Amino acid sequence: MSEPLRVLLIGKSPGKLGEMLRECGRDVELIRCERPRDGLALVLGGRIEIVLLDLDLMDGQGAAAFDRLRRTAPDVPVIVLTTAGSSPAALHAMQNGAQDYLVWGKTDAELLCRAFRYALERKQVKAALRHSETMYRRLVENLNEGVIAVDETGCITFANPAMEEILGYPAERLVGSPVAGFFDGSGREGSVSKNPFCRETDERQEFELDLLHSGGGRIHALVVTSPVTDESGRFRGSIAGVMDITERKCAEEELLIRNEHLMVLNQIIGVTAASLSLAELLEESLKKTLKLMRLDVGIVYMLDSERKRALLQHQNGLPGSALARHRLIKVHHWPFNFVFIAGQPRYIEQQADLNSIEAGILRELEVSALACIPLVAESVVVGAVYAGSRTKESFSRDERTLLETIGQEIGSGILKGMLHKKLEAANREANLYLDIMTHDIKNAENVSNLYNDLLLEMLEGEAALYAKKIRSSIHRSAEILGNVTTIRRIHHDAPDVGPVDLHAVIREEVAAFPEIAIEVAGGTPARVWADDLLSEVFTNLIRNAVKFGGQDVRIAIRVEDYDGENVLVSVEDTGPGIPDRMKESIFRRFEREWVGGYGDGLGLFIVRALVERYGGTIRVEDRVEGRPDLGAAFRFTLHEVLPAGDDEDDEYPDGEECE
Known part of the structure; x- marks a missing residue:
């Protein structure tokens, strides 16, 4: 350090003191005064770094002078000087904060300089310690979490402001009080052995605890404690961080309740979705x-048809003595009209002002709380569900909300059942009308064909041409009617597939179009999984090729193996082909954009529906790759009926195995 060390000597002439100070390795500025009063003034003036206090000149007042000096400048180190080795004043000074004491005549330069060095180092250490304590106190006092120190007897020795706020008591009230007195149920936790703050352990402990607030409330706290030990390792208490988690626990409980309610509602929704009948x-x-x-x-x-009485449909836990009385209730009587007529939920719970009628209902059902929830379908009350508890005195807000939501879901299930019945009735009625129309239209077609044939025999020229167009229109009408009937079977009848001779079906369909050139390739017999509608696939594909390719169109039908389990069937024609942009959409119902002519748009839709009914796939390609104008090729797969014994397990007959 460049600046000289400022030393104040309060006492007699320094003698050789100046010479000894020059050997300290640092410039020393020695200031001397004889009277302690003058020394105090100099110390108060500042910049004094060490005080040498000569106790021999104090006339027995050395201890008092030292005390005044310490009070005046507690941060300035004091070294006392005496001619006696163990004077009472020196002993008093050492006990009350003197850095050291030196004996006149027995002190040399080395001893003096060492005393100065130690005094300055202790001063620095104390300054650092005070700074650390100040920072620690500021940190602890500004924490949002409570900090509390407890000694080995379970008494509080320190509490920060956050701890005051958590418990609602000032620190003065907390310090010195047994910490167990602030437990919820302190009588059970009163002994030190049960006090979680006084567990003699070397490890950090974490636990939750209910604490009592000064206002009478309860605080749920998360506590983390660390043990405090002395130099010998003996347990002296603990210091704990306390966090108020009351709101978090409430939120967790609320979330748990909501999850439970959601699970209940999901199960009820599952029941309403899966139930096959109202019962x-x-x-x-x-x-x-x-x-x-x-x-x-x-x-x-459930309400009867006249909506005057409610009939018991199902019950669970109903006392036998109450079964007869509650099997049927008149809904216009109070309090039932509140539920069945007004459509409002009603909660009958134990209350001081409970009327005699509702109290009687609770007694009859042997419950302490009853929820009466209306069941509503299409904005009309159709029934109600009663749910009672023998342990609850009342239903919470969340429970009421859940019960009312369950009632709404059951009402939706009832509505779904009602709509399903209406749909079934409408479907039966539509099928009846379709059967009648199909029968009558077919009769009309037969009569029309008969008269048309007679006209063709009688007419010639342009009149005969018109008669032929009439016959074509009648045939077209019959095709449309046949397609509608096929679609109805596809959607109404469940698939009942079995082995079908594919080549026999193809031969029959080819024979139905004798005027069309149809080539059949792939003579290997094949049986596939299908039903009697398989022929409609070929009928519609051949009819489609003729419709747009004319009577001169050539058709080829090929059957080949696809992957060992399926066959690939191709129906190719030399017609106008299908543009690339339409290859994905032509199988949709009523898709006719690519033809620019006429048609019902149902044929190819039926083809795809049947192929998928049999578990196959279908696509359309160019007959000649890259040349849509040279015709189309419809290719679809069908599951082949494999011969018995094709499985790997049957590879070795008569029980022989491969070694």
Whole structure:
């Protein structure tokens, strides 16, 4: 350090002190005064780094002078000087903060300089310690979490401001108080052995604890404790961080309740979606609701056709003594009209002002709380579900919301059943009308064909041409009617596939078009999994080729192996072909953009529907790759009926195995 060390000597003439100071390796500025009062003034003026206090000139007041000096400048190190080795004043000074004491006549330069060096180092250490303590205190006092120190007896020795806020007590009230007194249920936790803050352990502990607030509330806290030990390793208490997690616990409990309610609702939705009948829907929904919501008694009512009475459909847990009385209720009587007429939920719970009628209902059902939830379908009340508990005094807001949502879901299930019945009735009626129309139209076609044939025999020239067009239109009408009938079978009848001789079906269809040039390739017999509608595939593909290719169109039908389990069937024609942009859409219903002519747009739709019905796939390509104008090729797959014994397990007959 470049600046000289400023040393104040309060006492007699320094004698050889100046010479000894020059050997300290640093410039020393020695300032001397004889009276302690003058020394105090100099210290207060600042810049004094060390004080040498001569106790021999104090006339027995050395201890008092030292005390005044320490009070005046507690941060300035003081070294006392004495001619006696163990004077009472020196002893007092050492006990109360003196850095060192030196004996006149027995002190040399080395000893003096070492005392100075130690004094300055202790001063620096104390300054650093005070700074560290200040930073620590600021940190602890500004934490959002509480910090509390507890000694080995379980008494609080320190609490920061956050801890004051958590418990609602000032620090003065907390310090010195047993920490167990702030536990929720402190009587059970009162002993030190049960006090979690006083567990003698070398490890950090983490636990949750309920604490009592000064206002009477309860604080749920997360506590992390660390042990405090002395130099010998003996347990002296603990310091703990305390975090108020009351809101978090409430949120967790709320989330848990919501998850449970969502699970209940999902199961009820599953029941309403899977139930095949109204009885199954009501029974399973009631059973699930009681089980999942931990309720004891349940009843499902449905209104009669006159909407004057509610009839019991299902019950669970209903006392036998109440069964007869509650099998049928008149819905216009109070309080049932509130549910069945007004369509509002009603909760009958134990209350001081509970009326005698509702109190009687609770007694009859042997419950302490009852929820009456209307079942609504198409904005009309169709019934109600009653759910009661023998342990609950009332239903929470969340439970009420869940019960009302369950009622809405059951009502939706009832509506779905009603709509399903209406749909089935409408479907039966539509099929009846279609059967009647098909029968009558076919009769009309037969009569029209008969008269048309008579006209063709009688007419010639242009009149005969018109008669032929009439016959073509009648045939076209018959095709449309046949397509509609086929589509109805596809959608209405479940597939009943079995082995079908593919080549026999092809031969029959080729024979039905004798005027068309049709080549059949692939003579290997093949049986496929199909039904009697397979012929419609070839009928529509051949008819489609003739319609757009004319009577001179040439058709080829090929059958070949596809992958060992399926056959590939190709129906190729020399017609106008299909543009690339239409190859993906021509199988859609009523897709006719590519023809520019006429047609019902159902033929190819039927073809794809049947191929997919048999588990195959279909696509359309150019007959000659890259030349759409040279015709189209429809290719589809069918599952082949494999001969018995083709499995790998049958590879070695008579039980022989490969070695």
